[in-house]
Amino acid sequence: MVTEPNNWGRFGPDDQRGTLNLLTPATVLAALASAATGQVISLAMPIRGATSSAAPTTVPHLRGRPLPQHFMSVDGGDYAAGTRPVGAGLRVADDAVIVTHHGTTTHMDALCHMWSGEELYNGHPAARVRSYGAARCGIETVGGVVARAVLFDVPRHLGLDHLPVDFRISAGLLREIHDDVRPGDVAVVRTGWPLVWDSSPEEYWSGQPGLSAGAGRWLASRDVAVVASDNAAIGGLNARQLADEGLEDDLHMILLWRHGVHLAEMLRLEELGAACAGRAGKDFVFVAAPLRIEGGTGSPINPLAIL
């Protein structure tokens, strides 16, 4: 079925890092030169975990997914109610967080997150992805991403607040915005779709704009290390929250599975978009450091742009 071969062996038969291998020290050093002003912008959505309030539902997420939960196991309220300090007067707040990151918050996908048939990216056996974690291609193989990045601010380029729900971004449009994409780059694609959430969660859930298969293939051909977007699945989604494309054209199959390109999804790109508005075409430094969850299918992240 799949006519485009899985990218086996490109970085050697044991490779579990995909195009992240392109992030050599020399590339990292060159990437740091993209910083022009030193302004640091967080590209993460907030995690609002208040279990007994509506707070978590105010952040964009896919319908039906278990939202992050955040619990304090001791806090200032307890001391106000009479809890004794520790020792001579220390007071402490402690907490716990439960996160199911796919579809609920800003995160990076590991190469074990999606596949077809019996093999993950690079021929690693999918049967090694088990209840106690992925013994192949887990998120802990990422280490950290420090790379040159370019922003494709598609709605701004088109004079829109955000892309329409069924908009699929073509390779041509990407090239029109920014043609200087280099091996090891992070392609940051803004759709503006999270803006829809504030006016209507129902509209947010009616589908999502995203990359076309052609755009995905073009980015893969440019050997980007990571594709990051403010939508939930890099490609577009229909009203059932699924991709419309067949297996051949599915963006996760093209990028993650066949080419070993890591994906970062559900970023918050409004502040970055505004900051880059006056400097079209300029690159910047992108840093993402997923938690070292052994065997994780991904991790919540707080990606940083250093302008």
Added chain:
Amino acid sequence: MVTEPNNWGRFGPDDQRGTLNLLTPATVLAALASAATGQVISLAMPIRGATSSAAPTTVPHLRGRPLPQHFMSVDGGDYAAGTRPVGAGLRVADDAVIVTHHGTTTHMDALCHMWSGEELYNGHPAARVRSYGAARCGIETVGGVVARAVLFDVPRHLGLDHLPVDFRISAGLLREIHDDVRPGDVAVVRTGWPLVWDSSPEEYWSGQPGLSAGAGRWLASRDVAVVASDNAAIGGLNARQLADEGLEDDLHMILLWRHGVHLAEMLRLEELGAACAGRAGKDFVFVAAPLRIEGGTGSPINPLAIL
């Protein structure tokens, strides 16, 4: 009781970021120049969350703390057992993670994590730290840390594998290792104590070496933005896993509470120590991006050193 005043108002009465305010764009830009080779080293311990195995207990942690848990909600095993692919053939692995970071894994403390009396750092009311999160000084105020860093590899300096359990690092010793500490720096302090874990968890739990009060005051006087260490509490711990110092000399009180210095604990510094061995005195870039947990007392992190 507290004779050394809380650092109120230093960055203005509403400041919730402490010395992170020193990380101006200009400082960040200057920090990036510390990168010499572009080598990126992750400073995080692995999160081993396999609930039905002994895996989590193989990673250093404070005794009795709830260890991270990691669950797959669908994985390759399910497909091996007959689960049908999504649509035309997509297969997916999805997971969830539960983390109580203090004492269990590499993390950063928010300024709301510890205090004395009724006020957090900078006079913010401790009563605003409640079950649904800290409305003041939460971890989401950090954004991201991109800074110049210096490594104090204390055991290597002393010709030891790791410091003895009751070793308290003096200000003089720090200065002897590295006197060029600048405002906005990250002071990374290696004790080597995690090495003890592999031979004996019981010995690991017998106490911990750490900074003396004097060393904490010296770092604060140098206006460091962050103090990061491979021990669990920056200061030392006794066999009951508590600090021996009184409130006046407690490292969290000195750094976090009085001076607004963020703390990063339980780092993995072995690889960094080895890499820096031949380049004593050299600085590097430190990046940490805590999850944007609104009202969090901290966050698990995967700090990166860019050499």
Added chain:
Amino acid sequence: MVTEPNNWGRFGPDDQRGTLNLLTPATVLAALASAATGQVISLAMPIRGATSSAAPTTVPHLRGRPLPQHFMSVDGGDYAAGTRPVGAGLRVADDAVIVTHHGTTTHMDALCHMWSGEELYNGHPAARVRSYGAARCGIETVGGVVARAVLFDVPRHLGLDHLPVDFRISAGLLREIHDDVRPGDVAVVRTGWPLVWDSSPEEYWSGQPGLSAGAGRWLASRDVAVVASDNAAIGGLNARQLADEGLEDDLHMILLWRHGVHLAEMLRLEELGAACAGRAGKDFVFVAAPLRIEGGTGSPINPLAIL
């Protein structure tokens, strides 16, 4: 404001069990005589915790509440994928469950769940209910409920499938259905509202029928031990999922807070209703055994009716 006094001291100043004190051994023994056929019916809704599917959303719940999550930490799929058996051939499935029971599944409320002012039921200080649990009136004080029960099948009595959304059940209507209510009884009130879920979650969320304040006062005056219902809050709810009544007439205030009557909510009563249809007025045995969560505000339960 509150003109009806909190039921302080009725069972003595230290009482944390409310009307459950009425369940003396003699009462329990008498209650067992209510069993006529030995048929056991579970009154619990299923807990569908599949995190990566829509399963949990197919069970009635209040909008926006964190649904139960259920994770397997090892399962048959892992063995199908090659996991080695334990020892000579043992295979095992293990799991974990996360439950926030209020509003999401069948549960019992502890007496610490709701109050007004500074005091819980019976004058216990509300300040003892802290982040690490309720030191007063927690669910662990319940032990177990074994009691005579009567079913008020209100829609069946009225010839309806379920009550309309704004129906408030009067004391007179309860009495009309079943006047022989005795001290220590469990009053089981069927509204049929969960049936609405299957046709439309949106309609389910548009409000809920429930007891009127008068009905609550009547049940309290009859010294029932527990009021159990298939709705989410014993009283009715409006479209914002809140009670319309003021503090004086709030069902939780009347029953739980003032009279120490435990509440069981979100029961599944369809099977019981059908089984009791031909035996109107007959009593049965009700058993509920909340988990002994120290300081819990309640517990998920699987209540049993023994007919």
Added chain:
Amino acid sequence: MVTEPNNWGRFGPDDQRGTLNLLTPATVLAALASAATGQVISLAMPIRGATSSAAPTTVPHLRGRPLPQHFMSVDGGDYAAGTRPVGAGLRVADDAVIVTHHGTTTHMDALCHMWSGEELYNGHPAARVRSYGAARCGIETVGGVVARAVLFDVPRHLGLDHLPVDFRISAGLLREIHDDVRPGDVAVVRTGWPLVWDSSPEEYWSGQPGLSAGAGRWLASRDVAVVASDNAAIGGLNARQLADEGLEDDLHMILLWRHGVHLAEMLRLEELGAACAGRAGKDFVFVAAPLRIEGGTGSPINPLAIL
């Protein structure tokens, strides 16, 4: 390997309930007659979930297992710190609980919990036990257990506080204590081992006394519905927390897998033992109602004895 056949088809080829099928209405009705005084005793250990204290570690559990966690999402401390009441004055405490019940608290095992080869109890395919739950033999098939029970208080019979660590209870000893075991009964076996916890967790972890294979076979031959004990695995455990027996003699294989006997473990039997001391040989009513977790491998329970 297994010479004793799996109990396939005893209750029909689709049976997922094992010997619980013996709990017919007539049997339940007869069982209720075992109640003599109406005294209700909870047989559950407390769930101490305070995450920031040592509380959970004070309850017996297998070493290394993730202990229950209990979080308040709003509590009295929050109101003491200034949280505004709901509406006209309602205050509320809400919480969440995370439980991995095997090895940590009083629980019942589902028939899908353990097996050998490719098939669960009664030939159900083990491949149907997947990450999203067991589609066969899950805990939700139990409904509720209401049965006659007999207590084998082995240490009291032998004049001991608790059995020695390597004591394996023989069939003869069980018969000596209580020979009148009937089909559908619950056999409650007290070892007293939890008493060891209070003096020394290390001793508790050094192994556990339990049933011998012969005793398991004898109980199975008597068609008991459930075997319940205060130890962690019905059979004994060695210092590695594993059974010493081979597959043939493993208690879970004999009872759960081959004969469909449900197991309840880690009960608290001290109070029951004392209450039954003067009434040796007398039966009582046992009630357990596991949460209806669809596809669960078991459930935390609060079993009740009605004397």
